[in-house]
Amino acid sequence: MRYDPPRPAGRLLLTPEDKEAPERVRRLRRLGLGERAEPVFDAFAHRLAEVAAVPYSMVNFIDENRQFFAGLHTPDRNGSDILSAACTTGDGADHGVGRYMARDYGFCPHVVVRRRALVLEDVCDYPRFAGNPVVDEIGVRSYLGAPLIDQTGIALGTICAVDVEPRPWGKAGLETIKSLAAELVQEIERRAGPL
Template sequence: MIPHAAGRPLLTPVDRDAAVRAHRLRTLGLGRRSDGSFDDFDAFANRVAEVTEVPFSMVNFIDGNRQFYAGLHTPAGTHKGSDLGATAANSSRTGRYVALDRGYCPHVVARRKALVLEDVCDYPRFAGNPVVDDMGIRSYLGAPLIDRTGIALGAVCAVDTVPRPWGRAGLDTIKSLARELVRYMDRREENSLGI
């Protein structure tokens, strides 16, 4: 555990790969929003929400300092990070950045394993997360996005405001969606390199 600036413990696990991940995200041109180049990630987040039947879903890249919602589905369909407590990098863009202590994707990335929380309130470590009180989050299903270099770049997740019995089917679904998105990112990199 590392201390949080507000004096309460930050229960996000220590991320030993943060520097390597941040470099890889910069190389891939991921981790920050520019000129609408992330519309495909928003479309993927919409698909995750549809498949898992949840009000919120994200494609989340984590650079070690913050989280970036490259893909976002919200109940209003606005793709606004402010619906999830995110902030904008500057006043002209929709907020897509959140602190590492908001939500559960940093756990998925640091652990490099899927995380299934049918009811976050059943786990003291996760029940105290700010998203529980701020947004009413009660259920989380996420899987890491591990690219061809073996780096966990981020996570894809489905989030609900009611407890959900995800079961094995939910776990298999989110892992399959993560693999699909990684294949897409690999093709995107190959195309940019002219491979």
Template sequence: MSYEPPRPVRGLLLTPEDRAAPARISRLRRLGLGERPEPALDAFADHLGQLTGAPYAMVNFIGEDHQFFAGLCTPVVAPVVREDGSRPEVGRILPRDHGFCPHVVVRRKALVLEDVRDYPRFAGNPVVDEYGIRSYLGAPLVDRYGMVLGTVCASDVAPRAWGRSGLDTIKALAAELVVRIERSEADGLPI
């Protein structure tokens, strides 16, 4: 009998298994989404950032091993300064195990984290240390077939009491964006 030591787990980061990923990726490709930045989705993320007052806002499509921010709103200068004096740069792609959107996609429900450090499951997430993310508000983009295409979300580097109004806002914006995506599909026009 042999003994294998347990694999180290950073915090309690347990990114959920995403069995729907292959079908979602196929649907996103048919829609022409999730592989390049979309100016209309950047504008949508800007609007979300203004509504919530959050420094980060995204329209995020989740693949099997990564996330792609087709819509992205970030501060001109990252609010977090690392120990070496540098500031993190937010790109359009993150590994699937970074952030909280993969949880929203698999759960199929909005997620509100007023202070991520209050939740052991999320406190060890790499975005907490790398980008200083302390709060998160996200909702799934569920199409007419019941498929979760991705998320809309906002994040802050300080704890935030998003409250019921924040939850209602993010859910309404997710529903609004799904209507725009489906209208675009039906009309054969860009979003």
């Protein structure tokens, strides 16, 4: 685990060391994932937002330096919502909702490294996560995410549901996010074919 110096507000940010990143990137490239938005992933993110009743949801693939939202649901499809402030399109131009976010932002990198679902009903209750830039810059208060672990055993990325209000996800939320992650992995594997 890498320890970053405290932010000016005195919070310690912990970004997990990701030793699997180079292998993940090779696998994502072989699968043709993580570099372009795809309607099927946007549709999945939209469905996840509906099921979880949240304003934001993502299908997220992660490399060594950044996260890519191959599937993205936001309340304002024109991109003028709060998530756009922290995201870019990767080419410096303004194309509405950004699809890239630094690896130090958000909680999905933790899910990928842990290889387990993460439930944060109120991120402010967890000092390790409360100092993350998405809390102050975007207003994230609640997170529910699960890893996308494929047949090779590599955690390719995550799916996640995010809210700007604390949420009592409970066991039902955890089971739902894990079930939806397994469903998406099956779809990815169908597309990829046999090893």
